[in-house]
Amino acid sequence: MLANYRRLFAVPHVLSLLIWSLAARFYTPGLMIAVTFLVQGWTGSYTLAGLVAGAFTLGMALVGPLRGRMADRGNSDRLVLVCGVVFTVGLATLALLPASLWWVSIPLALGTGLFGTPANQIVRALWPRLTTGSERQAIYAAEATTQELIFVFSPILTAGVVAFAGPRWALLLLGILGLMGAVGFALALRRADVTGPAEPDRAATVPQEPAGRQDRASTRVNRSLLFHPALCLLFAMCGMIVSGVVGMDLVIVAWANELGAPHYVMVLASVWALGSLVGGAVAGALRGAPRLPLRAFGAALGIAVLVPFLPPVSHLPTPLLITPLLFVSGLALAPTLAAAMGRLGDTAPAHRRAEAFGWMATAMSIGAAVAGPLTGALVDTNGIAGGALGAAALVLVSAVLSLFLGRASGSTDREDAAAEAADPAEVSAVLDASPAAPGSGASLVSAASTTAEGDAVGFEGVSPSSPREPGVPMDGPAPAAPTGTEGSPHRPSAP
Structure with a gap:
């Protein structure tokens, strides 16, 4: 079960990028609590407290x-540094704000x-630039x-x-820790030499096509990612998941605050x-496509x-009695987010992944x-439950x-793969490719879409000449270093 992880962390720079990216976002769960x-201490209202917390997000x-x-175009290390400095200054200003000026x-x-x-x-x-399969x-x-370690500690x-x-x-404290993480992540990006733009995926070279076809291809390449149904469904799905998770975090904070015992937040949120x-650790070690x-x-x-x-609804003698159920409740959260992010990594064009x-x-x-504000209003009017x-x-x-992802993913697969060709002259061959050719078999998420839902997912790696077998890496940027295992040249880098 641990074979996937052993191969993964043998890839150069993956572990460093993962650790420092987590450090750079360490402040996120704690920010909502603080x-x-x-604000609730200033105003006595959870609704207003939720409004300020919502303004951050x-x-x-x-x-x-x-x-x-901006990250797709390069200089991502500078972007991280500038954001880290300004964000820390903003948190410090809020911390020093007088209560009378809460608004x-x-x-x-x-x-x-x-x-x-x-x-x-x-990250x-x-x-997808560093890993495959x-x-x-x-x-x-x-x-x-x-990332759940962040939500624990x-x-x-x-x-x-x-x-x-x-x-x-x-x-x-959160501002200082966030700045330290941003500096470390920027340095990790430089050491890995991944601060530059990604190379776009290329289909096989074919003869030039008429100007009309080229113009249509150029328009599709430059259009907004919001025109792709599969991507929009993924965006909406992830937004709703995070909304529910953040809402539950605020419920835990409100419950502890109502009991006059802030230390309960440490236990309940961490469990x-x-x-x-x-749940995420087990899901990542399992083979096969996630459903x-x-x-x-x-x-x-x-x-x-x-x-x-x-x-x-119920009044337990102590909130600690609910901790076993809280543990079971959290088991599916990380696996769900991992599957959604993997699906997006395969579906988005290679040179626009950071934008996606x-x-x-x-x-x-x-x-x-x-x-x-929604959870705050529900708690104010209907209680913790x-x-x-x-x-x-x-x-x-x-x-x-x-449930609708399979259908949306398959509906524009060949079209979008053609539009993402670096040279518009390549468009015709991709559009004329066999509809049976799968999109990208290089990842778990593509396999999930192909085998479990019957539709190939992915803008990248569509071959005009022959279908690919699942698990075989597609054409793209050369791996930075071998991993010593079959079918794995050399992950993400955000969550």
């Missing part, structure tokens, strides 16, 4: 695609969110799994500082994240089963921004959306 305690959402395009925290949070470190989308766009499956699972650290020193000191960590709808419905069910045990993950970051940020029920409903919607 902001909620700070909305700011990140507004610039996700733009930062993705300033809304525009300040929005402006600070514009400079949230884009480590997640940059996720890098994984089972390694790519393992790296997306490894990232989704190790960041809430523990943040809640501990809030309990003993106050939310202002917690914000200052929930630990369940996700275990995304099954994982998504499992995640929704996991949150829904918590509702009967929360106030005002930028749109995904935008969708996730919008989902988190909506979750703040009402907030959890809303979170379960959001994840259930994402599971329903996942």
Whole structure:
């Protein structure tokens, strides 16, 4: 079961990029906790606290695609450094803001969110450049799994500082840690020599085509990624999942705050994240294609089963009694996100992957921004159980959306692969290729789409000459270094 991970971490720079990208986004889970305690202490309202927390994520959402395009064009290390510095300054300003000026925290949070470190989308766009085959499956699972370590330790650290020193000191600490992570990630990008743009995928060379065909190809290449149904479904699905997860995090914070015991956040949030960590680790080690709808419905069910045990439905003697159920509830979260990110990595054009993950970051940020005031209002009006029920409903919607991914992915497969050819002259041969030719067999997600849902997924790697066998790497950039295993040249790099 560990063979995938052994091959993966033998690839040069993968481990360094993964660790430093996680360090650069360490502040993310703790930020919502610190902001909620700070603003709720100022105003006495969870709705206003959720509004400020949502402003942070909305700011990140507004610039996700733009930062993705900037990263695709190169100098991603400089982008990370600039964002890290400005974001830290914004957090420090919020931490020093007087309580009487609480309303300033809304525009300040929005402006600070514009400079949230884009480590997640940059690193996720890098994984297909560094890995393929089972390694790519393992790296997306490894990232989704190790990211849960952030959701274990960041809430523990943040809640501990809030309990003993106050939310202002917690914000200052998160800002410093975020800056240190951004600097380390930028240096890791330079050492791996992946700060430049990715080379676009190329189909086989064919004779020149008429100008009309070339113009149509050029238009398709430059059009927005939002015109691709499969990508839009993935963006919406991930946004709804994150909305539910963030909503559940805020429910845990509100429950602990109502009990007057902030230290409960450390335990409850960490146990929930630990369940996700275990589930992701097991999913990444398993062979075979992941079934995304099954994982998504499992995640929704996991949150829904918590509702009967929360106030005002039930009043447990201590919240610690729910920890075993919280662990089980989290098991499907990381596997679901890993499968969705892997599907996106295979579907997006190679030279626009960072932009695609930028749109995904935008969708996730919008989902988190909506979750703040929505969950706060549900908790204010219906209690802790009402907030959890809303979170379960959001994840259930994402599971329903996942049922349509196969159909949307297969509908534009050959067309979009042709449009992504570097030379418009290559378009005709790709468009005329056999419809039976699969898209990309180099990854778990493509295999999932081909075998489980019957549709080939991927804009890249469509061959005009012959179909590819699943598991065989497609034409593309040469691997940086061999891994010493079959069919694996050399993951992502964001989440």
